[in-house]
Structures are given as structure tokens and as C-alpha cells.
Amino acid sequence: MDLSKLDIPEHVPAELVADFDPWEYIAEARGDAFKRAAGLHDKMPEIFFAPKIGYLPGCWVPSTNELLRRIVMDPATFSSREGTPFAAMLGESWKLIPLEIDPPDHAKYRLLLNKLFNQKAISAMEPDMRRTAKSLIDEVKDQGSCDFNADFSSRFPTLIFLRMMGWPEEHVSKFVGWVNTLIKSQDMQVVYGAVVEIASYLRSVIEARRAQPIDDVTSYVLSCEIDGRPLSDDEVMGICFLIFIGGLDTVTSSLNFHYYHLANNPDIQAALRIDPSLIPNAVEELLRAHGVSNMRRTVTRDVTVGGVQMKEGDFVLISTELANLDSAAFKCPMEVDITRADARKHLSFSTGPHLCIGATLARRELGIALEAWLSSVPEFRVANESEIVVRGGGVFGLENMRIAWD
Numbered sequence: 001m002d003l004s005k006l007d008i009p010e011h012v013p014a015e016l017v018a019d020f021d022p023w024e025y026i027a028e029a030r031g032d033a034f035k036r037a038a039g040l041h042d043k044m045p046e047i048f049f050a051p052k053i054g055y056l057p058g059c060w061v062p063s064t065n066e067l068l069r070r071i072v073m074d075p076a077t078f079s080s081r082e083g084t085p086f087a088a089m090l091g092e093s094w095k096l097i098p099l100e101i102d103p104p105d106h107a108k109y110r111l112l113l114n115k116l117f118n119q120k121a122i123s124a125m126e127p128d129m130r131r132t133a134k135s136l137i138d139e140v141k142d143q144g145s146c147d148f149n150a151d152f153s154s155r156f157p158t159l160i161f162l163r164m165m166g167w168p169e170e171h172v173s174k175f176v177g178w179v180n181t182l183i184k185s186q187d188m189q190v191v192y193g194a195v196v197e198i199a200s201y202l203r204s205v206i207e208a209r210r211a212q213p214i215d216d217v218t219s220y221v222l223s224c225e226i227d228g229r230p231l232s233d234d235e236v237m238g239i240c241f242l243i244f245i246g247g248l249d250t251v252t253s254s255l256n257f258h259y260y261h262l263a264n265n266p267d268i269q270a271a272l273r274i275d276p277s278l279i280p281n282a283v284e285e286l287l288r289a290h291g292v293s294n295m296r297r298t299v300t301r302d303v304t305v306g307g308v309q310m311k312e313g314d315f316v317l318i319s320t321e322l323a324n325l326d327s328a329a330f331k332c333p334m335e336v337d338i339t340r341a342d343a344r345k346h347l348s349f350s351t352g353p354h355l356c357i358g359a360t361l362a363r364r365e366l367g368i369a370l371e372a373w374l375s376s377v378p379e380f381r382v383a384n385e386s387e388i389v390v391r392g393g394g395v396f397g398l399e400n401m402r403i404a405w406d
């Protein structure tokens with residue numbers, strides 16, 4: 001990488017500047033992407049500066065679990081307010097709620113949404129999740145192989161999301177397409193086109209439910225009040241857009257990485273078939289070993305962190321894979337041990353005020369999917385190792401995987 005062409009702030013010491021883009025560097029290792037991420041703990045200082053990260057400008061990359069925890073727990077110094085570009089692309093100013101709202105206002109919105117994602121609400125969705133997983137697997141199980149992403153991992157969370165929101169499930173392909181464009185396209189014009197379509201879809205649903213509420217999430221959000229007033233259309237839009245982008249690709253990507261690991265480790269599949277009571281902890285351990293989310297924070301005041309001087313306006317990357325693969329936090333972090341006692345302490349759902357509100361839903365989706373696969377299909381393997389592609393980004397992804405069974 002030619003560092004002279006990149007804009008590196010003057011206060012960044014030269015010895016802390018990486019000469020690579022961490023997302024590219026990790027993704028290039030394909031099937032060994034997480035091994036490569038773990039190696040960054042030895043290769044780089046505890047905090048380094050990435051002069052370029054994907055299409056984003058340079059930012060600090062803290063790598064230890066301890067530092068990353070400290071940063072996400074301190075939203076006054078590390079703000080979430082400048083997050084995604086979607087509203088700005090449309091020339092609008094709504095925020096993804098509650099993700100792009102800092103405390104103390106954050107808690108007001110979070111309180112409204114808790115009801116949708118608590119244990120009781122998610123348990124009520126469980127029979128539908130089981131039916132959905134089973135019917136998707138039934139469609140492919142006699143074929144002896146499938147395109148895991150197209151046939152299962154993208155459709156499963158999207159169908160559950162559409163039913164939860166109260167939107168027509170015939171729109172599943174449209175939604176899968178939008179997620180793919182938002183996450184994968186490097187062409188800003190194409191991303192813009194998708195954002196326009198999504199925003200117009202959301203606006204039309206919001207309008208319809210405002211006119212005629214039904215028993216669904218959209219109508220519930222429209223019925224909420226904040227500071228004694230109803231939510232505005234922009235606020236409802238920001239909430240729906242966030243649930244859409246927060247809850248779909250994260251689950252899809254996690255499923256893809258988890259099944260890649262399982263397909264390459266038949267011993268784990270066998271252990272879980274023999275004792276399905278291990279599944280919940282196996283899900284935690286698979287989540288720990290495959291942190292997919294990379295978030296950003298903006299520094300709100302000059303501050304020294306881990307001996308490094310950061311200035312107001314700097315960006316900081318919160319890499320959940322680096323947090324989870326730190327040997328100071330997890331013993332032998334590259335070993336996927338489905339009986340690991342402290343697996344649940346992973347940071348894949350982050351922590352602090354923005355701790356993933358969908359974590360219970362995601363855990364249940366992943367557990368139910370695993371039960372369904374293991375009980376419907378015999379030992380499965382990766383059928384096309386050489387075609388696997390790993391993508392770096394805000395949500396890491398693994399694509400093109402076919403799995404096969406006899």
C-alpha cells in the first residue's frame with residue numbers, strides 16, 4: 001500500500017501506521033480469515049492506525065478485548081452518532097435508531113423496543129422459526145447438496161424478519177437482493193438505488209399502517225410515544241431501517257461462517273448429533289470464534305487510550321473478531337471448543353448501551369437452524385472449497401459455499 005497517497009493525520013505516530021487495509025488483509029486469507037485476524041494480535045501494537053479500511057477513511061484499530069470493551073462502554077468519549085451513510089445518500093437526516101443515538105436519549109428509544117425483542121416475544125416466534133427452518137431444509141435435503149447462502153442462510157432470517165414486521169413474505173427475494181446490494185456492492189450508484197427503493201418501501205408500509213394499524217411491529221412502533229409525543233415518520237423509518245440492516249446480514253453471515261466450520265469439522269457435527277443439549281453452548285462458541293461485526297465510533301474529545309493520543313473527530317474501529325480472538329480474554333482462542341465454559345463472554349453482540357437488542361432472537365435462530373440441520377441431514381461437507389470467497393467490511397461475509405452430504 002502506498003502510504004504517501006493516503007491522508008494520515010499529523011498526530012498519528014508513523015510507527016503505529018499499518019501498511020495494509022485490515023479488512024482486505026483478513027479476507028484474503030479466505031478459509032483462514034479468522035486465523036489471520038488472530039495473528040494481528042502478535043503482528044501489530046495493541047492499537048494501530050489503519051490509513052484505509054474498505055471505502056472508509058483511516059481509523060484507529062484497538063485490538064485487545066480489554067480496550068474494545070472499555071471503548072464501547074464509554075459512549076461519551078466514543079460516540080455512535082456518525083454511523084452509516086444511508087440517510088445522507090438520500091439528502092435526508094434521519095438516524096438509525098437507537099444505534100446512532102448516544103446516551104442519555106438512547107435509553108428512551110431502547111426502552112420502547114425492548115418489548116419486541118425480550119425472551120417472551122422471541123419464545124412466541126419459536127414455532128414459526130422451527131417450521132421455517134424445516135421447510136427450507138426439506139426443499140433441498142433430497143438433492144444431496146445445496147447453495148447454502150441462496151437456499152438457506154439468506155432466506156431463513158429474512159422470512160422470520162418479514163413475519164415479525166408484518167410485511168408480505170412473498171417479498172423475501174426482494175429483501176435478500178437489497179441486503180446483498182447494501183452489503184456487497186462497491187458501486188455507490190448501485191447502493192444509492194437500493195437505498196432509494198428500501199426507503200420508499202418502508203415509507204409506504206409506514207403510511208399504510210398509520211392509516212390502518214394491525215398486530216405487527218410496524219404498527220407497534222407507530223403507536224409508541226417519546227417525551228409525551230408520538231414518534232415522527234423519520235424516527236419510525238430509522239427504527240425499521242435499522243432492524244432491517246441489523247438483523248439480516250449479521251445472521252446470514254454468522255450462519256455461513258458457522259456452517260463452513262462445521263462442514264470442515266465432522267467431529268463437532270457428530271458430538272452435537274449425539275448430544276443436542278450441547279447446541280446452545282456450541283452456538284455461543286461459534287459466535288465467539290466468528291465475530292462478524294465491525295463498527296465505528298467517533299472520538300468526541302482529545303483522549304489518551306492505551307498510551308495512544310487520539311484527537312476529537314478521529315474514528316475508531318470496533319472489531320468484534322479481534323476482541324474475541326485475544327488470548328488474554330479467551331484461552332487458545334483459535335480452538336473452537338463447543339464446551340468452552342466462558343464462550344458466552346464474547347463480544348460478537350458488543351456490550352454497553354448498544355449491546356445487540358436482537359441477540360436473543362439471533363441466538364434462537366442459530367440454535368433452531370442447527371437443530372433442524374443436524375436432525376434432517378447427515379454429515380455434511382464443503383463441496384467447493386476453491387470457490388469460497390471471504391469479504392471484509394462492516395459485516396464480514398463468506399460466500400459461494402455449497403455444502404454436500406451422502
Ligand code: HEM
Nearest residue numbers: 098099246247250251254293295349350354356357358362
Ligand atoms: C448473529 C447475529 C447478530 C450479530 C452478530 C449482531 C451484532 C450486533 C452488534 C455488534 C451490535 C452493536 C453495534 C454497535 O455497538 O455499534 C448490534 C446492535 C443492534 N442489533 Fe444486532 N446482531 C445480530 C442480530 C440482530 C438481529 C436478529 C436484530 C433484529 C432483528 C438485531 C438488531 C440490532 C439493533 C436494533 C441494534 C442496535 C442496538 C442499540 O443501538 O441499542 N441484531 N448488533
